[in-house]
Amino acid sequence: MSTDFIQLVVGGILLGGIYGLAAFGLSITFGVLNVLNLAHGEFLMLGSLLSYGLFVGLSINPFISAILVIPVFMVLGVGFYLLLLKPIMDKPPHQLLVASILVTLGASLFIEDVTSFFWERPVTGISYSLPPIELACVVISSTRLLILLFIFALACAMQLYLKNTFVGKSIRAIVQGREGAKVVGIPISRVSALAFSIGMALAASAGAFYVTLFTVTPVMGIPLTIKYLCVVVLGGLGSIVGSVFGGLILGVAETLTAYYCGAEWSPTIAFILLILILIIKPEGLFGAKK
Amino acid sequence: MNHGGKKIFYSIVLLLWAFLAALPFLGFSYGVVWVFLLVVYFTLALSYDIVGGYLGYMNLGHSTFFGLGAYTTAILLNQGFNLFSALLGALLLAAAFATVISYPLFRLRGAYFALATFGLISLIEVLTTNLRDLTGGSGGISTPPGDHTLASYYLVLAVAGVTMVLSRVVARSKFGLALFSIREDEEVAKAFGVPTTLYKGLALIISSVPASVVGGIYVWNMTYISPESVFGLEIALSPIIMAMLGGTGIMIGPLVGAVFITLVQEFLWTEVPYFHLAMYGTVLVLLGLFMPGGLVRTRWLKPVVQWLGLGEAVDYFENADAERIS
Numbered sequence: 001m002s003t004d005f006i007q008l009v010v011g012g013i014l015l016g017g018i019y020g021l022a023a024f025g026l027s028i029t030f031g032v033l034n035v036l037n038l039a040h041g042e043f044l045m046l047g048s049l050l051s052y053g054l055f056v057g058l059s060i061n062p063f064i065s066a067i068l069v070i071p072v073f074m075v076l077g078v079g080f081y082l083l084l085l086k087p088i089m090d091k092p093p094h095q096l097l098v099a100s101i102l103v104t105l106g107a108s109l110f111i112e113d114v115t116s117f118f119w120e121r122p123v124t125g126i127s128y129s130l131p132p133i134e135l136a137c138v139v140i141s142s143t144r145l146l147i148l149l150f151i152f153a154l155a156c157a158m159q160l161y162l163k164n165t166f167v168g169k170s171i172r173a174i175v176q177g178r179e180g181a182k183v184v185g186i187p188i189s190r191v192s193a194l195a196f197s198i199g200m201a202l203a204a205s206a207g208a209f210y211v212t213l214f215t216v217t218p219v220m221g222i223p224l225t226i227k228y229l230c231v232v233v234l235g236g237l238g239s240i241v242g243s244v245f246g247g248l249i250l251g252v253a254e255t256l257t258a259y260y261c262g263a264e265w266s267p268t269i270a271f272i273l274l275i276l277i278l279i280i281k282p283e284g285l286f287g288a289k290k
Numbered sequence: 291m292n293h294g295g296k297k298i299f300y301s302i303v304l305l306l307w308a309f310l311a312a313l314p315f316l317g318f319s320y321g322v323v324w325v326f327l328l329v330v331y332f333t334l335a336l337s338y339d340i341v342g343g344y345l346g347y348m349n350l351g352h353s354t355f356f357g358l359g360a361y362t363t364a365i366l367l368n369q370g371f372n373l374f375s376a377l378l379g380a381l382l383l384a385a386a387f388a389t390v391i392s393y394p395l396f397r398l399r400g401a402y403f404a405l406a407t408f409g410l411i412s413l414i415e416v417l418t419t420n421l422r423d424l425t426g427g428s429g430g431i432s433t434p435p436g437d438h439t440l441a442s443y444y445l446v447l448a449v450a451g452v453t454m455v456l457s458r459v460v461a462r463s464k465f466g467l468a469l470f471s472i473r474e475d476e477e478v479a480k481a482f483g484v485p486t487t488l489y490k491g492l493a494l495i496i497s498s499v500p501a502s503v504v505g506g507i508y509v510w511n512m513t514y515i516s517p518e519s520v521f522g523l524e525i526a527l528s529p530i531i532m533a534m535l536g537g538t539g540i541m542i543g544p545l546v547g548a549v550f551i552t553l554v555q556e557f558l559w560t561e562v563p564y565f566h567l568a569m570y571g572t573v574l575v576l577l578g579l580f581m582p583g584g585l586v587r588t589r590w591l592k593p594v595v596q597w598l599g600l601g602e603a604v605d606y607f608e609n610a611d612a613e614r615i616s
Contacts, residue, residue: 030401035401036400036401036402036404036405038401038405084575084579087579088578088579088582091582094346094473095582095583097348097400097401098348098534098538098578098582099578099579099582100401100578101348101350101401101404101578102534102574102575102577102578102582103574103575103578103579105350105571105574106570106571106572106573106574106575106576106577106578107571107575108571109523109527109567109568109570109571109574110567110568110571110572110575111571112567112571113565113566113567113568113571114565114568117564117565117568222408223412225405226405226406226408226409226412229402229405229406229409230409233398233402233406237402264416264419264420265416265420267412267413267416268413268416268417270409271409271410271412271413274406274409275391275394275395278394278395278397278398279393279394282397
C-alpha cells in the first residue's frame, strides 16, 4: 500500500515535469503579452508530431529533438506573433481580450483541423525507453527521470536567462509593468515577439517529451491548453516557480486519481483542482496577493 | 430617440417570426429541420449574450447548459415524465448548476474565465460518459420514439421569442444597467454599490435557462443524443461565433450573426466536405483581427442599426477602456 503510494507519487512527479514545462511557456506568454494563448496546446501537439517524425524518419533521440524543435518553433512563434497578435496589441484592454481569444482560438481550431486532415491515425508514442532504476523498493523509469532532469536544467537556464541577461530583464520588466517598461525605452513589440516565441518553443519542447509517454492525437490541443491553464492558476498567475510546482501537483494528482478511481476519471482532476484553488486561495499557491 | 425606426425593427422581427411559423405550411420539409437547428443556435447565441455581451465575460462553456438540459430531459422522459415537467426539471438543474459554478468561476476574469468555462464542457462530457447507469455512457441515450418535428419546431420558435423578450427586458432593467457597468469597469461598479458577485451569478443563471430548455426540446425532437453530439465543438462554438460575428451586447447582433452564418453554411459547408472547423477558425481569426465589435458595428451596418433605434449599445465598443485582464 505505502510502497504503491510512493511509487505513484514518484511517477506523478516525473509526469508533472512535462506539465510544468508547458505551463511555464503559457505563463511567460501571458505575463508579457497579457494574452492567454489558447493555441498553446496545439504547439505542443505539433512539437510532438515533429519529434515523432524525427524519431521514425531519422531515428533521432527524443532528447535531441527536444532541443532541435526549439529554434524551429521560435521562428514559427515570431511569425505567429507578427501575423496574428501584433495587429491587435494596441487595442484597448477589453477589445484586446475579445480579439485575442478569437484569434488564438481560431488559430487553434485551424491547426487542429488541418493537422487531423493530414494525420488521421493517432501517433502511439515513441518506443524509446531506458532500463528502469530500482531504488529502495521504488521502481523509477530512468527515461522519465532523465526527462525531469532535462526539464529542470531547462527551467534553471530560463531562470538564469531572465535574471541575468539584458533581454531577460526587459521581459521581466514588461511582466511587472507594461507602461513603465515602455517609459524606460524597452522595445515592447520586439521583446513580446521574443517572449511569445520562447513560450511556444517551451511548449514544443514539452511536446517532444510528451510523445515518449502518451498517444498523440491532433484533437488533444485544446484539452491540453485547459490543463495548463489549471496548472498556471494553481501555481499563481505570472509565477514561474508556481507553474512548475503546479505541474508537479497536477501530475501527482492525476496519477493517484487514475490508480484509485480509475483511469477514466483522471481528466476531471485538473478541473477539480482548479475549482478548489479558486475557492480556497484564488491567487494561487505562489501568486502575489493583489 | 427614433421611435419610427424602432417600430420598423419590431415589425421586421414579427414578420420574420410569422414567416418562420408559416414555413411548415409552405411545403419546405427540409427547411423545417434546418430552421429548427438554426433557431436552436440562435437561442443559444442570444442567451450567451447575456453573460458574454451584457456582462462582458466570455462564457465559452455556454453549451454545457444545453447539454445538461438535453440529458436531464432525456432521462426524465425515459422515467415517464411528460415533456413539460421534464423541461422544467432540466431548467431547474441547469439553473442550480449555474448557481454552484458561478461562485468559483467568477473569481477568474478575462481570458482565464473564457478558458475555464471552455474546460467545463469537457468536465461535464467526461461525467456523462462515465456515469453509464444514468446517461448510457458514450453510447448515448434515446428517448421514447415519436415524430415531434412540427411540435418541437413551434416550441423552439416560442422559446426563441421568449428569449428575445427576456434579453430585451434584462437590457432595459436596472439589473441590465448594473451588468453593463460591470462590463465597463468592475471595480468602479463595485465602488458604486453594485453587488457584483450576486449579479454576475444571476446573469449566468438567467442565461442558463433558455439554453437548457432548448437542449430539452432538441433531444425531444432528435430522440437520440450522445455526449459528443451535445458537448461537441460545433454546438459549443456556433452560437458564440454567431453572437460575436453579429456583435455582442446588443440584441440584433446574434440575429444578424445567425442569418450570416446560415448563409455561409448553406453556400460553403455543403460544397466543401472538409475543413469545417478550420473555416470556423479562420472566421474567428478574421473577426478578431478586423472587427471584434461584430458586423453591426462596422461602418456599413452601424448607421442602419442606429436608425432602427438600437444605437445605445452600438457605441460602447469604441470607448471601452475597462481593465479586464487583471
